[in-house]
Amino acid sequence: MVFISLHLQSNAKVVVEVLDAYEGRAIDASAKFCREDVNPATGPIFVCGAMPGDVLAIRICAIHPAGIGYAGIGAGALSGRISERLIQQFEIGDAIHFSRGITLIPQPMIGVIGVAPCAGRLSTMDAGAHGGNMDCNLARAGATVYLPVFVEGGLLAIGDVHALMGDGEVGGQGIEVTAEVELEIGIIKNWSLKRPMIETDDVWATVAAGDDFESAVWMAVHDMVDFLTSQLNITDGEALLLISLTGDVRVCQIVTSTPTARVEFPERLLSNG
Amino acid sequence: MVFISLHLQSNAKVVVEVLDAYEGRAIDASAKFCREDVNPATGPIFVCGAMPGDVLAIRICAIHPAGIGYAGIGAGALSGRISERLIQQFEIGDAIHFSRGITLIPQPMIGVIGVAPCAGRLSTMDAGAHGGNMDCNLARAGATVYLPVFVEGGLLAIGDVHALMGDGEVGGQGIEVTAEVELEIGIIKNWSLKRPMIETDDVWATVAAGDDFESAVWMAVHDMVDFLTSQLNITDGEALLLISLTGDVRVCQIVTSTPTARVEFPERLLSNG
Numbered sequence: 001m002v003f004i005s006l007h008l009q010s011n012a013k014v015v016v017e018v019l020d021a022y023e024g025r026a027i028d029a030s031a032k033f034c035r036e037d038v039n040p041a042t043g044p045i046f047v048c049g050a051m052p053g054d055v056l057a058i059r060i061c062a063i064h065p066a067g068i069g070y071a072g073i074g075a076g077a078l079s080g081r082i083s084e085r086l087i088q089q090f091e092i093g094d095a096i097h098f099s100r101g102i103t104l105i106p107q108p109m110i111g112v113i114g115v116a117p118c119a120g121r122l123s124t125m126d127a128g129a130h131g132g133n134m135d136c137n138l139a140r141a142g143a144t145v146y147l148p149v150f151v152e153g154g155l156l157a158i159g160d161v162h163a164l165m166g167d168g169e170v171g172g173q174g175i176e177v178t179a180e181v182e183l184e185i186g187i188i189k190n191w192s193l194k195r196p197m198i199e200t201d202d203v204w205a206t207v208a209a210g211d212d213f214e215s216a217v218w219m220a221v222h223d224m225v226d227f228l229t230s231q232l233n234i235t236d237g238e239a240l241l242l243i244s245l246t247g248d249v250r251v252c253q254i255v256t257s258t259p260t261a262r263v264e265f266p267e268r269l270l271s272n273g
Numbered sequence: 274m275v276f277i278s279l280h281l282q283s284n285a286k287v288v289v290e291v292l293d294a295y296e297g298r299a300i301d302a303s304a305k306f307c308r309e310d311v312n313p314a315t316g317p318i319f320v321c322g323a324m325p326g327d328v329l330a331i332r333i334c335a336i337h338p339a340g341i342g343y344a345g346i347g348a349g350a351l352s353g354r355i356s357e358r359l360i361q362q363f364e365i366g367d368a369i370h371f372s373r374g375i376t377l378i379p380q381p382m383i384g385v386i387g388v389a390p391c392a393g394r395l396s397t398m399d400a401g402a403h404g405g406n407m408d409c410n411l412a413r414a415g416a417t418v419y420l421p422v423f424v425e426g427g428l429l430a431i432g433d434v435h436a437l438m439g440d441g442e443v444g445g446q447g448i449e450v451t452a453e454v455e456l457e458i459g460i461i462k463n464w465s466l467k468r469p470m471i472e473t474d475d476v477w478a479t480v481a482a483g484d485d486f487e488s489a490v491w492m493a494v495h496d497m498v499d500f501l502t503s504q505l506n507i508t509d510g511e512a513l514l515l516i517s518l519t520g521d522v523r524v525c526q527i528v529t530s531t532p533t534a535r536v537e538f539p540e541r542l543l544s545n546g
Contacts, residue, residue, distance in 0.1 A: 073513050078494060086510040100505065102542055104519055168522030168536075170494050171513045213486050217527055221351060221443050232373065237359040240346050240444045246377055249441030249524040254490055263441075269375055 007046045007153075010187045013061070016042050020069070020176040021111070021160045039124035039133060041112050043157025047185055050154040055191045056115065058145045058156065061182040063108035065092050065163045074172030077255070090175055092163045104164055110139040110181065111160030111174070118150045124159060126258045127209035131196045134260045135174075135253035136207050137165050138198045146188070146197040156185070169253040195223055203264040207252065216261040217249055224263040231270055242269075280319045280426075283460045286334070289315050293342070293449040294384070294433045312397035312406060314385050316430025320458055323427040328464045329388065331418045331429065334455040336381035338365050338436045347445030350528070363448055365436045377437055383412040383454065384433030384447070391423045397432060399531045400482035404469045407533045408447075408526035409480050410438050411471045419461070419470040429458070442526040468496055476537040480525065489534040490522055497536040504543055515542075 008014055019040045050056060072087035090096050096104040112124050114131030127134045131147045139145055147154070158181060165174025196207045206223035210216030221240070224247060228239040243263060252260035281287055292313045323329060345360035363369050369377040385397050387404030400407045404420045412418055420427070431454060438447025469480045479496035483489030494513070497520060501512040516536060525533035 071514060071518060073510055073517065077517075078491070078498065078509075078513055081495065081498075082510050082513055084508065084510040086508075086514060088514065098515060098518075099511065100507065102505065102515070104542075164518050166516060166518055166520045166522070168490070168494075168520070169517055170490075170520070170522060170536075171517030173517060175518060213490075214527065214532075217441070217443075217486075217524075218351070221441075222354065225351065225354075232375065234373065235357065235359075236351075237346055237355050237357040238372065240351055240355055241344060241359060241361065242371060242375070243439060244346065244350075244442055244444030244446060245344060245371075245437050245439055245448060247439045247441070247443070249439070249443060249527060251490075251522040251524065254487065254522060259487075263443075269377075 005044055005046060007048055008185060009048050011184065013182065013184045014045065016158050016181045016183060018042050018159050018161050018179050018181055020178045022176060039112050039160045041124050041157035041159035044116060044155035045157070046153035046155060047187060048153070050149045050187050051152055052150055053192070054149045055188040055193045056147045056149055056154045056156060057186040057188050058113065058147065059184040060110065060139065060141050060143050060145065061184055062141050063110065063161060064180045065106065065108050065161060065177040066179060067092055069163045069175040069177035071173045071175045077171050092177060096164065096175070106163045107137070108140060108161060108163050108179065109137040109165060110158060111135045111162055113139060113145055113158050115147050115149060116151050116155035125256060127260050128258065129195045133160065133256060134196065134207050134209065135165065135169055136198060136260060136262055137167065138200055138205055138262070142201060144199045146193060148193045148195070168251045169255055172255050195219065197227070202267055204267060204270065205262045205264045207260060207262045209258040209260045211258070213254055213259040213261060216259055220261050220263045224265060228265065280321055281458060282321050284457065286455065286457045287318065289431050289454045289456060291315050291432050291434050291452045291454055293451045295449060297451070312385050312433045314397050314430035314432035317389060317428035318430070319426035319428060320460060321426070323422045323460050324425055325423055326465070327422045328461040328466045329420045329422055329427050329429060330459040330461050331386065331420065332457040333383065333412065333414050333416050333418065334457055335414050336383065336434060337453045338379065338381050338434060338450040339452060340365055342436045342448040342450035344446045344448045350444050365450060369437065369448070379436045380410070381413060381434060381436050381452065382410040382438060383431060384408045384435055386412060386418055386431050388420050388422060389424050389428035398529060400533045401531065402468045406433065406529060407469065407480050407482065408438065408442055409471060409533060409535055410440065411473055411478055411535070415474060417472045419466060419472070421466045421468070441524045442528055445528050468492065470500070475540055477540060477543065478535045478537045480533060480535045482531040482533045484531070486527055486532040486534060489532055493534050493536045497538060501538065
């Protein structure tokens with residue numbers, strides 16, 4: 001576990017060092033992990049002036065993965081079919097060699113990014129209104145992650161960077177890496193946000209976690225209806241119709257006890273609305 | 274219901290006229306529909322030489338939607354929140370006017386494309402191993418849909434074209450249109466396919482329907498593991514890991530009693546494998 005406490009002014013830039021999801025020990029096939037060992041997050045970062053009801057706007061300026069990462073498939077993935085305990089180490093350069101001439105292109109993203117809840121403790125294995133283990137691969141360089149603030153300062157924490165991860169993370173891991181993450185953190189007043197949103201050059205996305213995937217989807221759809229009605233001055237029904245026609249329901253990850261879904265809406269339709 | 278019977282030689286080209294999902298009557302808000310009225314499919318097309326165990330390769334050469342389409346939101350969509358019965362008519366040109374300056378770009382796709390089962394009847398509301406109401410928006414011009422053959426001739430049928438539909442179809446409809454669809458239909462011997470696959474310029478996708486979305490996902494993942502092990506000569510575990518890193522689990526539709534999921538895998542990784 002990494003525990004720092006950093007006080008930042010709004011709009012400050014910061015570089016955060018992030019450990020990989022297993023603190024480097026997952027490459028050892030004999031290692032045993034309990035739930036508390038996984039997804040160490042660096043933080044908390046106290047953002048001066050952030051108050052409950054505000055929104056943190058966390059712009060991801062860059063993600064620099066370390067030179068070595070690893071990925072395996074979890075016990076129980078594709079249950080009943082695959083029993084091998086596979087762990088593979090990868091050199092992370094401009095390209096990543098998989099095997100037999102298969103070359104992957106890195107696309108670093110932040111798996112865990114979240115704030116503190118009103119009260120109590122949250123596992124960095126879980127996702128929710130606070131963000132957390134969303135494993136949403138839109139959280140990459142150039143994107144801005146918006147998180148509701150529940151306590152003074154927000155208390156942001158970040159971890160679980162992947163050099164590459166497909167939507168769904170069906171084997172249970174991306175390429176797990178330590179990394180340096182450059183962020184610019186701002187505060188937005190007067191925006192009531194129930195759950196995380198992410199903005200990229202192409203889309204706005206609402207992100208939700210649920211007890212099952214379908215409940216996550218419908219939360220994310222509700223949130224996107226809220227967003228579109230406020231942005232485009234249309235009715236709830238028109239917003240739902242617009243999502244049905246041109247929004248995309250996407251899978252973030254579907255392998256933890258709180259699977260996450262997102263609804264992506266084209267940025268260009270908001271700019272001409 | 275449209276019932277034709279057309280005998281085609283393999284690799285023949287054919288133009289299929291397709292009615293919209295409600296035979297044009299959905300624009301009448303007072304119209305009542307029963308399950309049998311929805312998604313009329315044009316067919317069956319008997320493909321000479323197609324035998325059980327073969328695969329039909331249906332290349333979608335072009336989709337020409339008619340000039341007018343419509344879309345609404347179903348009763349019960351976003352249950353408890355939206356009670357309005359909204360139906361909107363759209364002129365389909367190079368662009369589609371939604372409202373308040375919001376302009377959508379058509380991307381026609383085939384909602385229902387399927388073959389006959391071994392025995393019995395299937396509703397065109399449902400999806401399954403036979404294809405059917407997959408509502409997968411990869412089924413657009415330039416793509417090839419692969420379907421397993423269960424009876425002699427395959428007995429292909431096509432319907433439910435949408436001028437535009439987002440992944441998920443969360444309001445219950447895309448822009449429903451009548452259309453002309455140009456197809457080229459071939460037969461592939463010696464390929465054992467359990468469920469549909471779709472090939473585009475960018476991806477190969479396995480498509481599965483389930484009683485819930487998560488069961489559909491895991492079927493599609495199993496199918497992609499089968500495909501990758503056969504194409505890349507890797508183990509099941511390596512295939513799952515590769516999907517975890519660089520495949521994408523995507524939502525086709527999540528609003529019928531048989532939601533459909535797909536796993537997309539990058540075409541370029543197969544060509545250099």
